[in-house]
Amino acid sequence: MSYEHITCDLDGPIMTVTLNRPDRLNAYTGQMGAEIAQAFERADRDDNVRAIIVTGAGRAFCAGADVSGGAASFDTSGKYGAGVFASSKQSGGRFVEAIFNCRKPSIAAINGPAVGVGITMTLPMDVRIAARGAKIGFIFARRGLVPDAGSAWFLPKLVGLPQALRWCLSGRTFDADEARDGGLVSEVVEPAELLHRAREIAREMTEATSAVSVALTRQMLWRFAGAPAPFELLDIDKPMSIERGGHADVREGVQAFLEKRSPSFPGKVSQDMPSQYPWWQDPG
Incomplete structure (x- = not known):
């Protein structure tokens, strides 16, 4: 371009x-x-x-x-x-x-x-x-x-x-x-x-981070930094953590830590964002 x-x-x-x-x-x-x-x-x-x-x-x-x-x-x-x-x-x-x-x-x-x-x-x-x-x-x-x-x-x-x-x-x-x-x-x-x-x-x-985790983290920090209470965030971060817990990124992150090596995260922002994202557009 x-x-x-x-x-x-x-x-x-x-x-x-x-x-x-x-x-x-x-x-x-x-x-x-x-x-x-x-x-x-x-x-x-x-x-x-x-x-x-x-x-x-x-x-x-x-x-x-x-x-x-x-x-x-x-x-x-x-x-x-x-x-x-x-x-x-x-x-x-x-x-x-x-x-x-x-x-x-x-x-x-x-x-x-x-x-x-x-x-x-x-x-x-x-x-x-x-x-x-x-x-x-x-x-x-x-x-x-x-x-x-x-x-x-x-x-x-x-x-x-x-x-x-x-x-x-x-x-x-x-x-x-x-x-x-x-x-x-x-x-x-x-x-x-x-x-x-x-x-x-x-x-x-x-270099040592999950692209999906970084994408989610920056949105969570920006969007909730001024929230009056943590409760809306708690309603989001728990189910998101549970869903992410079964993803290959998390398995790789833990395995790399145990093996004392740099992780190689397979997750892609284009296709591996959790079902809660984008939570601010959820009509429910």
């Missing part, structure tokens, strides 16, 4: 999505949003893909929305605003859903400036690491906008409400160290080591 605003490369089980408008600091467009969604949907369907890394070409991760239209850049009555928001139903609005629903873990390798949608697009991803010197900002209040891409839901879950309020209400930019101290990114590394470290993290999550 060919893309215009991103590139997509597969190296073994790791897919790397690169935002690819370096001449514009990878400024976001509706087309970019659509292509990100397509890449994540492709990864979700492909059993050969176990993890996804997202980074930026050149010196930026993503400098926010493309403001080539000047003051009218967000006015949807003109072509520039229409291009930025083209995603709302067909493309760009879908990238959040595609990342969130993807059954493969994702890592944002923030190599440079990430502001506005350039940082909010990373929030549905599972891990964020940043290069030393990267600048980050939830700058919406300084543009007369509101936080986008579901970030008013994601950000407080990740960093807590007080920190989310402080960053979003001021709209200021801050450095990678502050992002780490506030819980937004887990690590700050030297720029030359960023992708290497992202691949290490991807391998940690994939």
Whole structure:
């Protein structure tokens, strides 16, 4: 599949999505949003893909929305605003859903400036690491906008409400160290080591784990992290554990542990998800 605003490369089980408008600091467009969604949907369907890394070409991760239209850049009555928001139903609005629903873990390798949608697009991803010197900002209040891409839901879950309020209400930019101290990114590394470290993290999550278990676990954690009580989860995890207990993945995991060797899990996300999945769509 060919893309215009991103590139997509597969190296073994790791897919790397690169935002690819370096001449514009990878400024976001509706087309970019659509292509990100397509890449994540492709990864979700492909059993050969176990993890996804997202980074930026050149010196930026993503400098926010493309403001080539000047003051009218967000006015949807003109072509520039229409291009930025083209995603709302067909493309760009879908990238959040595609990342969130993807059954493969994702890592944002923030190599440079990430502001506005350039940082909010990373929030549905599972891990964020940043290069030393990267600048980050939830700058919406300084543009007369509101936080986008579901970030008013994601950000407080990740960093807590007080920190989310402080960053979003001021709209200021801050450095990678502050992002780490506030819980937004887990690590700050030297720029030359960023992708290497992202691949290490991807391998940690994939080399000795069941693809099906990882897919289920990330959905359980994301969907129940804010639940008011554990009872709905208990109604799901017990029958799911019982069903999984009879699967070849579990037999292999236990046998590998007993034999002190690395497991080779046979389960495939495309065909071995338990009958309870997706539980949030169960009308009962």
